[in-house]
Amino acid sequence: MKVLFIGGSGTISQAVSRLAVERGIELYLLNRGNRPERVPEGARVLIGDIRDPRSAAETLQGHRFDVVVDWVAFTPEHVRTDIGLFRDRTDQYVFISSASAYQKPLAHYLVTESTPLANPYWQYSRDKIACENLLMESYRNEGFPVTIVRPSYTYGDTSIPASFNSGAHPWSLVERMRRGAPILVHGDGTSLWTMTHNTDFAAAFVGLLGHPKAIGEAVHITSDEVLDWNQIYRAIGRAAGAEPKLVHLSTESIVRAAPGYEGGLLGDKAVSAVFDNSKIKRLVPGFTAVVPFHEGIRRTVEWFEAHPERQTVDASWNEEMDRIIGAYS
Template sequence: MHKGRALFIGGTGNLSYDCSLRALDEGWELWHLNRGSSLRTVHGVHTLRADARDETLMPAVLGSGAWDVVVDFISFDPEQLSRARKVFEGRCAQFIFISSASCYHKPPLGGPIREDTPLVNPYWDYARRKIACEEYLAEAIAKGFPATIVRPSHTYGATWIPSLFGSADYTTAARMQEGKEILVFGDGNARWTLTHARDFALGLVGLMGNAHALGQTVQIMGDAAPSWNEIYGTLARLLGVKPRFLYAPRDFIASHDPGFAERLLGDKGYDTTFDCSKLKSLVPGFLPCVSLEQGLQESLMWFGGHPERMRVDAGLSARMDAVISAWKDSGGGSAP
């Protein structure tokens, strides 16, 4: 069944690749607008090659094309989003902006997070820029721009391995394989909502062309919220190694590395769960089905099939070691 014409700005990244596959499966005629720099391609997609942030090129690239849905995966500040709006206003019936659950109030206010939770994040510039994007888009919606705001949480596909400090490379898995200590905040029992990209895609594509989603903000994430002990423990078991966890207080880690402070105080350093009732009312078929073990196994298989991508971020690993050493020097414990 033909659903309509959709354009993804991006289309081959961590989130958008699985969304592309799902959209095609559900009958969308799909176009990608990107620079063609990804290692992954999606068969059956029409591709427009251009830098989506160069608005001077867009009219010529897009011609007279119009879409039922445009999904913007790559705008990270209001200026970029404003350029996208200028290009696509009047060319689409629905514009979906991918924001972030990191926008929600930090520290958390308690209880499962919902869409009406205040957006305040003094710790992470990325989140503040996404908040500014949402504020800009809210004004545009009030003027009649047909937009939907989507907030994913920590979402990973085959090319990512979830980690507290950087998920887009092989660093954490490599440290485990090498017997190095894995830095974890607190006692490792804080829950963290992880969503596989295939499950995210189920929610996103369900919002595409959904008239009830116009003017709405919707968060998309799975129901599972494993602890970091469970996340890392599952990864270690699949790697066939015994993990060596080094536990240190969140604030100690943050005080010794500004980058880690952003990621912990501004995002992952809390017990975090979400209430996705709104999504499930808009997309009744949203039933996440990819388990943590299955998702991690697929990631390890992907990296195993692409050994050139099993890169270790030496700088990131050294920063972990520096915090670990500082904690031990302060009298903190070592990993077993």
């Protein structure tokens, strides 16, 4: 297959890119060329900016792809551009949505692909829902060959997943644990959550590429392992050789102190997330997530320890954690 990834160098997409090349896929990445170290050997980079439709069209001139995957489409405007660019240029267009688009609060604890999409707390999720609606309308009205994939919290070597951490400096959480600073946890830490290693996600996702029965379908891809947030933070601590000092505050208190967390908490992590993966297993027979969180996070900490230049600490994030905790101590 000849496959185009728009983006392709993020936490999830870099694992998928590596596996796609290993499986013999002729892989092209359309991006701005800012992360050459994350491009797997054997992939070809097309330098371009998908946010500039005219230049993107010029870059793609003469190419046709069996599959196009857009890892960086977040708004209806983005997918309208993609529909225009790829309407006659691909046999399958894969949109990366989000499991945060599912109903908040949930009517049933187990999430399936038929769970309604509704998130009154997070604009990011509402935009993803609007993108899905637009793409499915295009599929129904003109046969645009869309497949929708909804990841939940997916991590890899370069990310340390938690409900509170610095996105730009993920080592901050480990550093905070190791020096014995208090670690903020929403609620009592017993709501359920699912962490998925990017290599597990990749194994399922690559099986969808070029799959005729995936056209017109939406599917989520997650691990089957279910943990609560106390277990997640303690697993991170064990991997880091530290016993985290967990401080529990109600989600409402946290949001009052820091309104910017409303979407990520009330619209996502404060709600238990347990997924029925029957559909992806039907589409990709043999798929099972095999990396438990305690093993995946151990690999992540070891990767950071082998890359001291990535062990940067976010002072402003630490100050914010101290401020929120201090407001209620």
